[in-house]
Amino acid sequence: MTEIPNPRLHNTSAHSVWRHACLRVCAAAEQLGVNTGPILEEVGLVLVDLQTPGFRVPLAVHQNLVLACVLSTGRQDLALFMNQEMPALGNTLVQNSVVASESGVAAFQRFKQLMHIVDTSLSLGFEISGHVTACVLQEAEVWPDPIAHFPEDLSISSVIQAGRALLGSTKMHQTVEFRRDEPEDATPWYELFGNEIVWGAAQSRIWFKTADVSRIRPEANERLAQANFESAEKYKSVESALVQSVIVSIRKWLPQGKVVQQRVASDVGLQVRTLQRSLKAESTSFGRLLADERRRQAMERLSLGQPVGVIAAELGYVDQSAFSSAFKGWVGVSPIKYKAAQVI
Numbered sequence: 001m002t003e004i005p006n007p008r009l010h011n012t013s014a015h016s017v018w019r020h021a022c023l024r025v026c027a028a029a030e031q032l033g034v035n036t037g038p039i040l041e042e043v044g045l046v047l048v049d050l051q052t053p054g055f056r057v058p059l060a061v062h063q064n065l066v067l068a069c070v071l072s073t074g075r076q077d078l079a080l081f082m083n084q085e086m087p088a089l090g091n092t093l094v095q096n097s098v099v100a101s102e103s104g105v106a107a108f109q110r111f112k113q114l115m116h117i118v119d120t121s122l123s124l125g126f127e128i129s130g131h132v133t134a135c136v137l138q139e140a141e142v143w144p145d146p147i148a149h150f151p152e153d154l155s156i157s158s159v160i161q162a163g164r165a166l167l168g169s170t171k172m173h174q175t176v177e178f179r180r181d182e183p184e185d186a187t188p189w190y191e192l193f194g195n196e197i198v199w200g201a202a203q204s205r206i207w208f209k210t211a212d213v214s215r216i217r218p219e220a221n222e223r224l225a226q227a228n229f230e231s232a233e234k235y236k237s238v239e240s241a242l243v244q245s246v247i248v249s250i251r252k253w254l255p256q257g258k259v260v261q262q263r264v265a266s267d268v269g270l271q272v273r274t275l276q277r278s279l280k281a282e283s284t285s286f287g288r289l290l291a292d293e294r295r296r297q298a299m300e301r302l303s304l305g306q307p308v309g310v311i312a313a314e315l316g317y318v319d320q321s322a323f324s325s326a327f328k329g330w331v332g333v334s335p336i337k338y339k340a341a342q343v344i
Contacts, residue, residue, distance in 0.1 A: 015058075015059040015119070015120045015121040015140065015141060016056040016057060016058050016059055016062075016119075016120055017056065017057050017059060017062045017118065017119045017120070018056060018057075018092075018117055018118050018119070019049070019050045019051075019052070019055040019056065019057060020092050020118075021057070021062060021118060021119060022045065022050055022057050022062055022065055023050050023051075024082055024086060025062075025065055025066055025069050025078075025082070026039075026040070026050075026065075026069070027082075027086060028069070028073075028078060028081055028082040028085060028086070029069040029072060029073055029078075031085060032073045032075065032081070033073075034069065034072045034073055036069065039065065039068045039069065039072065040065070042064075042068060043061055043064040043065045043068060044061060044064075045057065045061065045065065053251075053296065053297060053300055059119070059120075059121055059141060063143060063144070063147065066078075066147050066150055067146075067147050070146065070147055070150070076146070076183065077153070077183075077188040077189070078150070079150050079151075079153035079154035079157060080153055080157050080188050080189065080192050081188075082154065082157075083154065083157040083158055083160075083161050083192075084157075084161075084192065092232070092300070092303065093228045093229075093231050093232035093296070093299055093300065093303075094111070094114045094117060094118060094228075094232050096224065096225065096228035096299070096303070097110050097114065097225050097226075097228035097229035097232055098110055098111050098114075098162055098166075098225075099162065099165050099166060099225075100220060100221045100222070100224045100225035100228065101166070101217075101220060101222065101225045102216055102217055102220040102222045102225070103166075103213065103214060103215060103216055103217060103220070104163065104166045104167055104208065104212065104213030104214070104215070104217075105133075105213050105214055106222075106225070107162065107166050107225075108124070108126065108135055108159075108213065110225070110229050111124060111159075111162065112124040112125070112126070113229075113233070114229070114232050114233070117232060119151070120140075121139060121140040121141040121151075122137065122138070122139055122140070122151065122155060123137075123138045123140070124136065124137060124138075124155075124159075125138065127205070128210060130210070131209060131210050131211065132174055132207050132208065132209060132210055133207070133208050133209075133210045133213050134205040134206060134207045134208075135159050135205065135206045135208075136203055136204065136205050137152065137155045137156060137159075137203075137204035137205070137206075138203075138204075139151055139152065139204075148180075149180040152178060152179060152180055152204050153180075153189075155204070156176060156178070156193075156204060156206055157192060157193075159206050160173055160176070160192070160193065160206060163206070163208060163213075166213075166217065167208070167212050167213070167215075172194070173193075173196075173206050173207060173208050174196065174207040174208060174209060175196045175197075175198060175205075175206075175207045176193045176194075176196065176197050176198070176205070176206050176207075177197075177198040177201035177203065177204060177205040177206075177207075178197065178198065178199050178200070178201060178204060179200070179201055179202070179203065179204050180199065180200070181199055181200055182197075182199040182200075221332070221333070223331060223332040224331045224332060224333065224338075227295070227299075227330050227331040227332070228299060228331075231292070231295055231296045231299055234292060234296060240282055242268065242278055242279070242282065243279070243282055243284065243289065245267070245268045246264055246268060246275075246279070246286065246289055247289060247293060248267075249263070249264040249267035249268060250264060250289060250290055250293050251293065252267070253316075254293070254294070254297070254314065254315055254316055255314050257313065257314075257316040258316070259290055259316050261275065261276075261286050264286065291326075294315045294316070294326070295327075295330050297311075297315060298311055298315060298323070298327055298330075298335065299331075299338075301314075302335055302338050302339045303339075305339070308320060308323070308324070308335045308336060308339065311323065311335070312324075323335065324336075
């Protein structure tokens with residue numbers, strides 16, 4: 001591997017990114033022939049953490065990882081490469097909630113609400129101007145050179161790729177506006193976005209035809225999109241210390257198939273009835289938290305290709321049939337169909 005200078009960036013930002021953001025950077029670098037094991041160690045990340053549902057990475061650490069991978073691959077267009085080679089949002093609940101939506105408008109509205117999960121320093125807005133509609137990207141942090149333009153490249157290409165999946169290849173974006181200056185070799189940008197690029201714009205925007213993003217998609221599954229959206233939203237919820245402790249306990253017992261209230265109550269230091277009253281005061285219950293965690297993990301594990309029988313056992317169901325029945329009640333399709341469709 002090419003020797004990398006120490007990539008530590010002096011960033012005291014409190015922002016963070018979802019674990020998938022780091023996994024996708026590593027996957028792209030690996031495809032380009034880079035062994036990312038030493039890089040993860042250098043920036044202070046552990047692969048098992050990146051594979052843990054709900055795990056988040058400080059923005060500064062993510063920047064260190066991006067810098068190291070850009071330097072190792074020699075690809076200033078690494079963000080574009082990522083979104084051409086793999087699903088724009090990875091195999092995630094966020095991706096499913098977007099691409100299964102009934103229309104482009106519904107999809108981008110969901111993406112707008114979930115953007116904070118992907119990266120707390122980014123936000124997405126909309127502008128409607130007659131026959132055209134723009135997705136507007138806003139960044140709360142300035143990245144350092146030589147990766148200053150990475151978040152803009154990544155976000156715009158993510159929206160473009162999602163738009164292609166939603167609208168079809170014949171209903172492309174109209175114009176792309178970058179705040180950045182034109183790269184010295186802009187070939188990869190023109191290959192991905194076409195010739196309608198505006199450099200040095202006041203804001204980052206991607207323009208689509210309003211009629212295209214408003215069209216109802218016959219292939220959509222709005223129930224599936226909503227189920228994924230609701231599960232994904234759990235990751236941005238600010239939960240009480242008690243609810244967080246209960247979820248941690250549920251995650252501990254799930255693989256052993258022994259998630260019962262008595263064990264969880266013991267873990268959080270409460271009697272069962274006290275736990276029930278306390279959760280009711282939080283407008284939730286043990287059963288709801290258990291079902292939410294099972295649903296969230298089931299969707300993620302199926303998206304990663306894990307066998308249905310293994311998932312059923314590890315989520316504490318008596319058999320695969322019971323799991324299948326519960327899953328179909330959540331999203332409207334069986335786990336086998338959900339896994340085969342890979343709407344991610």
